[in-house]
């Protein structure tokens with residue numbers, strides 16, 4: 146399997162952030178949306194330094210993103226709502242204004258009974274896509290979708306595979322292949338409680354994936 150970026154999402158607790166950072170993921174995600182059980186309402190006492198910090202938003206006001214860019218020192222912004230390509234561009238420009246080469250991850254919910262998401266218009270303004278299971282909670286469902294539908298994605302923007310990836314997913318990941326596949330996103334199936342990751346489970350999984 147080719148080397149994959151590993152993003153651990155839905156972090157909040159400072160000690161847990163330190164423990165997960167020691168596993169050297171590439172990115173760590175902080176949910177900046179009140180509707181989530183993983184919502185981070187205040188700045189954690191510790192933010193990771195050796196991996197990139199991702200702020201996860203759902204249809205945010207630009208001012209809220211600006212504030213979180215500064216306080217969380219975000220490297221990437223992940224957008225999980227109905228944000229337009231223009232909005233993605235404006236967020237990227239906000240990063241430039243504050244002297245940061247901010248990257249954008251646009252998330253798309255995938256459902257078998259709906260047409261594959263229309264990603265083309267986002268190619269120019271986004272650095273990554275994230276294909277997640279469509280769900281009423283906008284993310285963090287713990288449910289997988291049929292990864293075969295990703296063969297309908299012919300774009301060039303690299304993507305994260307997301308939605309219900311768990312300790313038992315390694316074999317499926319090994320048999321999955323796509324030229325634009327760049328990484329995996331890990332969340333609720335590695336939790337002992339919302340926003341609290343099981344370090345043992347993550348240790349084994351990340352070791353397996355990198356072998």
Ligand SMILES: O=C(O)c1ccccc1NCC(=O)[C@H](O)[C@H](O)COP(=O)(O)O
Pocket residue numbers: 154155174176178181182183201203225277282283284285286287288307308309310330331332333334
């Ligand atoms: O995790 C959340 O609670 C969440 C809520 C609303 C929008 C996004 C959210 N998470 C963002 C992620 O990148 C998750 O890791 C992704 O949805 C997959 O989660 P899971 O199915 O639990 O593995």
